[in-house]
Amino acid sequence: MRNKSAIRLLLGANFISGVAQGISMIAVPLYFAESGQSAWFGLAYTLITLVTLFWAPYAGSLVDKHDRKKLFLVLMAFMALALAALSALGFSQGLNNYIAVGAFALTFWNYSLHYLCFYAFMQEITEREHYSKIASLLEVQGQLASALAGGAAAVLLDPEMADYWGFEAWELPQIFALDASTYVLGLLIIFFMKFESLTLREAEKGSLWQRLKIGWDYLKGEPYVFLFGVLTHAVFITVLLHVFELSPTYVKQCLAGEGDSAASIFAISEVLYSVGAVLAGLAIQRIFKGFSFLSAIILLTLITLLEYGAMFSFYSVGVFWAVSLLLGLTNAGVRVIRVSYLFEVVPNQVIGRANSIFGISNTLFRLGFLALFSLPFFHEKGQVVFSFLIFMGFLGLSAGILGAYYGPIVGKREAAEEEEEE
Template identity: 30%
Template sequence: MNALLRDPRAQRLIAANATSSIGSGVTIIAVPWLLVNRPGGSQIYGWATALTTLAIFAFAPYYGAWVDRHSRKTMLLLGELFGATATLAMALLGLFRGEYATWQLVTVYFCGMFYYTLHFPAKFAFIQQIFGRAHYQSLTSAMEIQGQTASMLAGGLASLLIDHVSLTTILLLDASTYAISFVLQSTIPYEPTHQTAEMKNAPAPNAWRAVGDAWTWLRARPALSTFLLCSFTPFLGIMVSNYLFPIYVASTLHETPAVYGRGEMIFAVGAITAGVCVPFLTARFNHARTTVALGAVFLVGLVLLSWWPRTLPFYAAMVFLGLGNAGVRVARNVIVLEAVPNAIMGRIHVFFLVAERSLRTLLILLMTLLVDAHGAPFCFAILLVVNLAAFAGMWRSRPAAEAAQAR
């Protein structure tokens, strides 16, 4: 780990991700809170989340094919440029109008989630390309600690800023962090080694056929594919929970934005703990078993949210959710980096993104229809059932993941 952190490439990558994570994190916390506290806001927020998911679902196959044929660094830089431009435009429009209409809040949320989701496949392929296999565990742990530390700072800043600072100020801060991240990543040396002469001269493949290529690779490894797909379910749970959390705090707990922000900070503490502990757990139990064990930890958090809707249990649940989700992600990411060829990494990652987004869309639409009538705890109970089924799938397919890493 120490040798890796002395590498200037790792230093710049971690600094860039920390910077943009803080800015986008504050916005992604602030905007949903402002939305759900408007008349009919829970419904608007639910439909905005679902439509964002559908848009990314439609775009993702083209993006995955693009990532595997072009420079991964260019994609990262375009992502930062998109985030900075979109956020700055909404900030200036809000400053000019003197207020933010609901459609502007929805646009800011859409752009933030679009950036957040599409940033990761390119970053994954980029990391795999410029760092050796021996550094995967250290780098994924360091990135998780960095990302969750940034989330903790974002949660703290959001709880302080939402009631005391204008949204324009928050958006300008967010735009500046994207710009700083762009500058830092532009200085990282990079050679697109995956781009062969044949690839450059070949016609661009059909985007959905590219996803089919990923499916062909995965279909030849059904047990491994089952394990990896099920291991994305805690992340799915968090993405759906991000819709439910502000409603849970405002309507179920009847608490203030400070409780919401502190919950995000506590979630980050659990995730940072995962980043620190997972290397020790995987050294003793291997990555597949660690993934399954931390999936069980995630279930504990959902049980607390479903059956004990009080403020202190909410904080405890956020620890378990942060620890479980981040721990599963760190351990699984190493399995993916070691098992999947770099030439199809973008398509494989996008395949899982499309699968996760499809289920997420259905769940968010379901939650949107149910949350007003039955409450957020009932919706968390549905998430618990989904994650229990995925946990059973991980448990049964674990030997395939262990075998894939052993090769």
């Protein structure tokens, strides 16, 4: 592997910033859930997601046009300054909803550019024969960061846990300051990283619209790649909504009376989710060794459907934690297989724009679900569980369509392998 050192540094920088990002993304929804403002946050989250619909295509175009190392450096510098400013405002003027949701929004929008750049950069500096290994490593390091973030959140945010360790529970401005500092550290790591590009990328000029059209035209010519990229996001869509929007409400409505605080139940579920995801990253290729990649994705999607069925049927902290572990495994398993497939079939020249278009479909689905789940019905005592029934139907439909187009999707990968050999 020619860029082993650069890959390690890139993974390290992503891990460091991912820990603090994870704490922030746990802390903000929990802040609104514990203050009884879940509906307010739900509306804000919907608006944040709506902005992503317009931001993501531009982000994909930036990733395919510019030097990805320089793009990372600019992004990390901006995030460090912005979060430091919000932290300072929180300390000096007192925390309010707008500061909290502002930090959440910046981090959420950062994901759109950060991960498009991260995956495109990894594809650019990795040999084709190592794509599956790299896809697993990406998931393992990302989920280890999430696990550490969940554990840190459990200690830092829960007053009882903090008191046990001999300090006062942290407030959001302190969390944002920690987040800003990790962006600075990540920036320094990437600044000193050296690498050899392993793909040929042609310089692209023209307007933003012309560059976006190139990505769209590529997917129009590859309808089964488009179908795969959209439908294999189904598990991720439901998990993202569950973690950021529904899980805090579910814990507060249905589980917090079992003796544990909402903060500790929620934070521990994040740790367990990440443990499941790490296990998937380490073992998913071995577990499904005898399956085709698409059969494995369909099976994992159907298992996720059953996981939501368990949460609908049983109001138990133990079941919630078990499902959190399994959600991590199934979601990460799909992601590892999905990333490996897309690395193999999508040219590096358009990978940022292709992924941004998949992201648009992801966002549209999430907007529809968010609009639905913002209705008062889902915020009344115990009724958030009906969202899990909706997820079950969505996952069943996605798995059915993937099964219907099984042959052409698998055939595309086989064709890409034959083209590479020639």
